[in-house]
Structure formats: C-alpha cells, structure tokens
Amino acid sequence: MAPSRPYYAERGLSAAFYDTVTAADTRLEGDIEVYAGLAPAGGAILELGSGTGRLAFALAERGFTVTGVEIAPAMLAQALAKQADLEPELARRVVFKRGDMTSLDLKRTFDAVICPYFTLAHVPRGMAWRNTFATAARHLKSGDLAAFHLPLPExxxxxxxxxxxxxxxxxxxxxxxxxxxxxxxxxxxxxxxxxxxxxxxxxxxxxxxxxxxxxxxxxxYHTDPDPLAAPEGLAPDRDPIALGGVGAIHIFRKTV
Ligand SMILES: C[S@@+](CC[C@H](N)C(=O)[O-])C[C@H]1O[C@@H](n2cnc3c(N)ncnc32)[C@H](O)[C@@H]1O
The missing domain is CATH 2.20.25 (N-terminal domain of TfIIb)
Structure with a gap:
C-alpha cells in the first residue's frame, strides 16, 4: 500500500471535508429516523463515534439529549466549533467527549446507544467489537436498545x-x-x-x-455481530434495517 495517513487524522482531508462528503452521500438517507425511533421522546442517547456531530445535532433538534464520544481530535474539534455557534437551548442538549468506545465507562445509563455510519467497522473485529458491545450494554438499562450500522460484506x-x-x-x-x-x-x-x-x-x-x-x-472490518454481542447481554431485536444499498443497521436489545 502507498504511504498514507489514517482516516480522520490531524491535518488530513478526510476530517476537514467530512461534512462535504457526507452531505453528498445519499446512502445515509433515513439513518436519523431509525435512531430517533429507538429512544422515548426527549430521551438521552449515547453516540459512539460522534465525528463532527452530523447526527448528534440532528437528534438534538428533535428534542433528544445526546452525548457524543469521539476518538479523533480533528473530528471532535469540528463538532465543538459547530456547537459553539448554536443557539444556547440546542447547544445545551449536546455534550461531546473525547474517548474510545472500546473501553468507555461514563458511569451512567442512556435510553439508547447508537454507533452510526460504519463506526464499529473501523475497529478490528473480535475483542474490539465485543468490548464495544460491552460499552453499549454498560450504558443501557435492561430492555433498552443499541444500534450498530455496518457495511454489507458483499x-x-x-x-x-x-x-x-x-x-x-x-x-x-x-x-x-x-x-x-x-x-x-x-x-x-x-x-x-x-x-x-x-x-x-x-x-x-x-x-x-x-x-x-x-x-x-x-x-x-466485518463479521457477524450477533455472536459477539450475545455474551454482553445484547440480543438481536429485529431483522437488520437496510440503508442505502451499502449497509444495514443492526438493532440489539439489552436482555439482562
Ligand atoms: C464514519 S464516522 C461517523 C461519524 C458520525 N457518527 C456520523 O454518523 O456522521 C466514524 C467516526 O468514528 C470515530 N471512531 C473510530 N474509532 C473510534 C473509537 N474506538 N472510539 C470512538 N470513536 C471512534 C472516527 O474517528 C470517526 O469520527
């Protein structure tokens, strides 16, 4: 492979132009409606890999409170800059933190956990996936939902x-x-x-x-998520929801 920098790195163009690229990507259409349907009106949502806040702000506009956790400083900085320009009532409904979804522990629960737009696929399948499912389970009450959007293997x-x-x-x-x-x-x-x-x-x-x-x-990375989610107390809640012909949102319910 040619010398390259990782996606979303400092001074990289994938971070700088993330919003330009996703705004042009029709294959994400409808994802917000899926995530908004997972929590009660006005509920609290944890977003793993919140990027530049594309979904966090959209969910806040619908009345949810959102905590976004993001590992890449170049993405987090854009989210915080956008939040600073929001009217205060909306800005108060969103909190961004730097963190790693494979080991996160915020010592509280949410009404739903979402891991949108292939974020889980960015970490190696196996223990990193299982640890991310453990993070989701740790931040949910029994009976609540977690969503993971994954690319289709084909x-x-x-x-x-x-x-x-x-x-x-x-x-x-x-x-x-x-x-x-x-x-x-x-x-x-x-x-x-x-x-x-x-x-x-x-x-x-x-x-x-x-x-x-x-x-x-x-x-x-890709593998069947169900066997890695099961030991963390997350069971498939319904068939995966196809999105844009390139991915599917897998929804799990915390059963313990
Ligand atoms: C494709 S972007 C999705 C951003 C946003 N959720 C959206 O839907 O527009 C994936 C994001 O996940 C972040 N990410 C990757 N691995 C992560 C990890 N281990 N913990 C937290 N964030 C991570 C990346 O830095 C990137 O900002």
Whole structure:
C-alpha cells in the first residue's frame, strides 16, 4: 500500500471535508429516523463515534439529549466549533467527549446507544467489537436498545474502480472550489473480513488548480455481530434495517 495517513487524522482531508462528503452521500438517507425511533421522546442517547456531530445535532433538534464520544481530535474539534455557534437551548442538549468506545465507562445509563455510519467497522473485529458491545450494554438499562450500522460484506468484497484516475466523488467545496476523491487502492481479504482502501483527497480552487491533496487509509472490518454481542447481554431485536444499498443497521436489545 502507498504511504498514507489514517482516516480522520490531524491535518488530513478526510476530517476537514467530512461534512462535504457526507452531505453528498445519499446512502445515509433515513439513518436519523431509525435512531430517533429507538429512544422515548426527549430521551438521552449515547453516540459512539460522534465525528463532527452530523447526527448528534440532528437528534438534538428533535428534542433528544445526546452525548457524543469521539476518538479523533480533528473530528471532535469540528463538532465543538459547530456547537459553539448554536443557539444556547440546542447547544445545551449536546455534550461531546473525547474517548474510545472500546473501553468507555461514563458511569451512567442512556435510553439508547447508537454507533452510526460504519463506526464499529473501523475497529478490528473480535475483542474490539465485543468490548464495544460491552460499552453499549454498560450504558443501557435492561430492555433498552443499541444500534450498530455496518457495511454489507458483499459491498466490501466488490473490486475497486477499473480506472483509478476517475474520481468517485467530485463535489463543490464551501470555499468555492472542488473536492475530488479517487480510490487509488482497494483490497478485500475475505478470510479476515478486512477491506483496505487508499483514497486520495484532492482540493482544487475555483480555477481548477490543486490546493492540497492527501492519501488516506480507510480500513473496514466485518463479521457477524450477533455472536459477539450475545455474551454482553445484547440480543438481536429485529431483522437488520437496510440503508442505502451499502449497509444495514443492526438493532440489539439489552436482555439482562
Ligand atoms: C464514519 S464516522 C461517523 C461519524 C458520525 N457518527 C456520523 O454518523 O456522521 C466514524 C467516526 O468514528 C470515530 N471512531 C473510530 N474509532 C473510534 C473509537 N474506538 N472510539 C470512538 N470513536 C471512534 C472516527 O474517528 C470517526 O469520527
């Protein structure tokens, strides 16, 4: 694999342009409605891997209180900057903390725990997944729900683009330029359920001149979540909810 920085690293473009890319991603449409349906009106939601606050703010606007836990400082900083610009009543309904979802213990419970947009797939399957399920269970009361959005394994196994010089995304930037994304490398290992991608982010100015570019490494892991959730007292509550043709939200109920 080419030399690259991890996704969401400091000074990386995947963090800087996270909101630009997700705003263009129709495959996430409908996720907020699923998460909003898991807690009672006005309830408290814990979001594992809250990123730049895309969902935390949307859920707060619907009346929920949200605690977002995020490991990457470059993502957390954007969430906090956006919160500072909110009207106080809305801003008060959201709390962001730096933390690792595989070991988090906030010493309190919530009405629902959510782990959106492939966040669980960012950590190795096996003990890191089981520890994340333990985190979810630790922050729930018996009978309450946790949701984990995972990529579909058949989508992970697809080959990369034949022509790696064709952008997979070409989107206007807030500053009047363009952002282009290229999948430079893509390799799926079925035996370990691991997809490695090198994605190049290229920022152009309004005249088409390159301002910045960055090679970033995105790894997703996949396995059946149910056997890893079961020992932590989380049982599947319903069939996974398909989203955007690329992923599914797995919903578990705490049974103990
Ligand atoms: C694809 S983003 C999702 C952000 C947000 N939940 C959303 O739906 O827009 C995944 C986020 O999970 C964070 N993350 C990855 N591993 C984590 C961990 N072990 N603990 C907490 N956050 C983590 C990443 O830094 C990134 O911000």
């Amino acid at each position: 989508i992970m196994a697809l080959p990369g683009p034949q022509n790696t010089d064709l952008p997979v995304l070409d989107q206007p930037t807030p500053s009047g330029g363009r952002l282009r994304l290229y999948v430079r490398e893509r390799a799926f290992r079925e035996d370990v359920g691991r997809l490695d991608q090198i994605i190049e982010y290229v920022e152009l100015d309004g005249r088409g001149e390159i301002l910045r570019s960055s090679l970033e490494r995105l790894t997703y």
